[in-house]
Amino acid sequence: MAKINPFKAVRPTRDKVSLVASRSYQSYTQDELEARLDYNPFSFLHIINPGYKYHQDITGKERYTLVKNRYLEFKEDGIFVQDEKPAYYIYKIVNREGFAFSGIVAAASAEDYRNDIIKKHEDTIEFRERIFKDYLKTVGFNAEPVLLTYPDNHVIGLIIEQIQSERAEFEFTTTYRDTHYLWKLEDPKLVKSIKDEFEKMDTLYIADGHHRSASSCLLADDLKSENKNHTGKEPYNFFMSYLIPESHLKIYEFNRLVKDLNGLSKEAFLIKLDAVFRIENRGSELYKPTNKHHFSMYLDGDFYSLYLRKSNYSFNTALDALDTQILYKTVLEPILGISDLRNDTRIEYSFGRNDLVNIKDKVDEGFFKVGFGLVPITIEEMKAIADEGLTMPPKSTFIEPKLRSGVTIYEF
Structure with a gap:
């Protein structure tokens, strides 16, 4: 029984989202990274590369603290705003070949990962798990969802189609010529329907993000041990995921x-x-x-x-x-x-x-x-x-x- 919850996302404003959104930090060449940091003050890269402001490389806990500071500055400046109500976020990507991926950004359960309801197919490296866990614990947020996949589901598919018939909250095209769309789903009946369908599923599979999943589980264990009033419902018991049906997954060699x-x-x-x-x-x-x-x-x-x-x-x-x-x-x-x-x-x-x-x-x-x-x-x-x-x-x-x-x- 998979627990997949709505959550209150922190998101860029509509006019800034195309400027904020970035690829994974490791995917940029040094020249690409410097160009984006030089000419785009709204890029999320400024948050995860805070030493650029001081023209030096900063590592370890000092970097983690500066990442948190840059993130709070983006919130203070109104670039990021948190939604008032928990929601599922319907996310669609159409790549330059015309292939469309549609899924749901939601909060998946660390307990489900621990109990093998969320299953992995890759080994993780312990020191990398702990480094990223320490990073998450300091910064207090996660900005890159784990990719999970589930068996194609008729009910969830119909709800996604229904929501996508409306105007998207976000729509932007990247320099890779991929177009991204995001819709917010808050309707209580539809939220319950999606949650109920996931609860009927015995197993979800990690497609991408094994270290992020493992680190989130370690974080949940840490914060649970430090919280005398732990209930199991705290946000640290979950991690952000992008759940897509198996038919939408594209695997290359x-x-x-x-x-x-x-x-x-x-x-x-x-x-x-x-x-x-x-x-x-x-x-x-x-x-x-x-x-x-x-x-x-x-x-x-x-x-x-x-x-x-x-x-x-x-x-x-x-x-x-x-x-x-x-x-x-x-x-x-x-x-x-x-x-x-x-x-x-x-x-x-x-x-x-x-x-x-x-x-x-x-x-x-x-x-x-x-x-x-x-x-x-x-x-x-x-x-x-x-x-x-x-x-x-x-x-x-x-x-x-x-x-x-x-x-x-x-x-x-």
Whole structure:
């Protein structure tokens, strides 16, 4: 029984939202970041990069305190205003390809995460969880929702359609040519209908935001221990999420680039691959795999198709059948000597609609020796791994939609 609650969001005013909204901080190059900070005084980047005001890098607790100060200044200046009533926020993104994502920004339960009602499919790193928990505890707000997905639901879908027939509170287009829309849903009957439908669901799945979820759970534990009058209803018991139906989730593959062949010659490497794959040289053809357990490889100016020899590989769990795991267990670890996928500097990851061209260019330029292309993982595979309590190798999925920070803010 999933607890998904409305909340009183802090939001930019309608005239400022397009200026406030920002991508994830890590996605900007240094030049992009400086340009936005120089020429847009309303960008949310000023809040999360408070040292820019003093022309220096500030880290740790000092930075957290300054983030809180910048945030309070935005509220004092009327750039941010908190809604008076709890609401669900219907959020729609139409990307430049015309694909539409529609969902609900709401407060999800930390207890549900702890009790595995909200399930994960990726491992988290403990020190990163604790760093972000300390950050949240100091600043007192969260501006980037966790992406959760749920089975397509007819009742919720009809309510979303009904609300979207009205004029949106926010409508803005980014320089990426994605158009964002937001509607506020306060009607008590519709709020109850949505809440009741989520309560009927046994499981929700994290699509993106595993560290944010884990950190929010740690924060809830911390603040609960410090509050003698804890009731379980306090805002810190929940974390902001964007919930979208499974049919709206878009999953892209993460491809792999490796810097060397682990001391092997090209010929010796291909002979070792032949033990587990049927190999065909495709020459200069940009070969992109279309079936599970098929891979593309670019090596020494040629593309190859690799088809798994299933007679030599065992499928015992949902993880065993995952292509990123297959590549790891058959090639990256035993042949190329890469056991630590998170920290080994010999491997890098890339994604994109034209990523095979990117792989070819990087190998041709000598930055990498070999590249591998994969088929995107499906929502069914992601759920099966979460249901079995397993976790995917790092960089198994690149998932859309990606929301902008600062459009809705959750205070606790």
